[in-house]
Amino acid sequence: MAEIIDTRTEPDRAIERACAVLSEGEPVAIPTETVYGLAADASNPDSISRIYEMKGRPRFNPLICHISDMAMAEAHVTFDPISRRLAEAFWPGPLTLILPQRRESAVHALASAGLDTLGIRMPDGFSRQVIARFGRPLAAPSANTSGKISPTSAAHVQADLGSRLKLILDAGPAEIGLESTIIKVEDGALRLLRPGGLDAAEIEKLTGREVLRPESAGSTIEAPGMLASHYAPGAAVRLNAEDVRAGEALIRFGGRPLPGESGATIVLDLSPGGNLREAAANLFDYMKQADASGARTIAFGPVPEEGLGEAIIDRLQRAAAPRA
Ligand code: TXA
Ligand code: MG
Numbered sequence: 124m125a126e127i128i129d130t131r132t133e134p135d136r137a138i139e140r141a142c143a144v145l146s147e148g149e150p151v152a153i154p155t156e157t158v159y160g161l162a163a164d165a166s167n168p169d170s171i172s173r174i175y176e177m178k179g180r181p182r183f184n185p186l187i188c189h190i191s192d193m194a195m196a197e198a199h200v201t202f203d204p205i206s207r208r209l210a211e212a213f214w215p216g217p218l219t220l221i222l223p224q225r226r227e228s229a230v231h232a233l234a235s236a237g238l239d240t241l242g243i244r245m246p247d248g249f250s251r252q253v254i255a256r257f258g259r260p261l262a263a264p265s266a267n268t269s270g271k272i273s274p275t276s277a278a279h280v281q282a283d284l285g286s287r288l289k290l291i292l293d294a295g296p297a298e299i300g301l302e303s304t305i306i307k308v309e310d311g312a313l314r315l316l317r318p319g320g321l322d323a324a325e326i327e328k329l330t331g332r333e334v335l336r337p338e339s340a341g342s343t344i345e346a347p348g349m350l351a352s353h354y355a356p357g358a359a360v361r362l363n364a365e366d367v368r369a370g371e372a373l374i375r376f377g378g379r380p381l382p383g384e385s386g387a388t389i390v391l392d393l394s395p396g397g398n399l400r401e402a403a404a405n406l407f408d409y410m411k412q413a414d415a416s417g418a419r420t421i422a423f424g425p426v427p428e429e430g431l432g433e434a435i436i437d438r439l440q441r442a443a444a445p446r447a
Pocket of ligand 2: 264273
């Protein structure tokens with residue numbers, strides 16, 4: 124099992140151990156405000172290979188590079204004016220920008236899967252301090268086996284990757300609970316490559332421009348990692364359930380009971396008060412709990428499509444998609 128250091132009680136030791144392990148070329152699980160990440164030195168091809176191996180991740184799926192400040196970002200990518208405004212408004216935070224990589228950037232091609240762009244983000248919370256001390260970008264996908272649900276706690280990471288990992292930093296439950304929103308600006312158009320923890324409506328409000336959605340989830344070639352079946356629990360998934368069948372687990376929203384739920388293996392409500400932020404923060408943990416209840420199918424009650432509901436529904440549709 125991996126060593127776990129609590130960043131709330133031992134912040135200095137957490138940073139020192141993390142930097143030491145990263146310098147050895149070993150990945151470290153770090154808390155970000157979205158989900159826990161599996162981080163490695165983005166300039167070291169051996170470390171990046173270790174991430175792909177540990178996750179069982181296809182190598183055509185590029186990793187996001189995490190930076191601690193704008194100076195570090197500028198050393199690796201070039202900003203168009205709109206992307207710069209987004210960075211200034213929403214970093215640190217749950218936004219990833221796809222930007223052209225600079226020739227001088229030391230981020231290895233294995234991290235970008237050979238593309239001439241980098242996915243880059245400044246995370247909020249403890250991981251940012253780790254990056255600042257390490258002094259170089261950290262490539263970090265979510266710290267889960269490829270295709271499985273993303274981790275929102277150190278315990279989730281330990282259960283999935285603990286036997287292969289040396290170190291997990293524990294900062295408590297992830298505040299946002301959904302991966303970052305991914306945006307690519309092209310000829311002044313804002314393209315949404317992945318809905319996530321930053322509501323696209325906030326981006327529209329700031330820029331006064333429409334955020335363009337791909338025609339359907341996973342249809343864009345630009346985000347090669349966005350395979351249709353992703354975020355999959357072990358159980359099958361049934362969406363927009365209006366009732367609950369015997370032996371199903373139920374995850375609902377907004378405190379509205381569904382007929383038949385007394386026969387469910389477990390009943391969880393993402394947010395009894397109907398708050399989408401709270402629902403996002405609970406989503407992955409509840410999927411894991413429902414999975415562990417022994418249900419063959421997880422039924423989801425309807426979730427509203429507005430705001431963070433877009434990202435929540437995106438994850439649910441991927442969880443329900445046919446498995447490879
Ligand atoms: O919130 C998050 O974004 C979390 C935390 C750890 O920061 N990370 C995360 O990473 O979700 P991951 O590897 O699960 O998802 C990264 C996605 C890839 O699937 C890929 O589609 C997209 O980012 N991506 C990365 N670099 C890209 C690039 N150069 N062009 C297009 N898409 C890219
Ligand atoms: Mg992931």
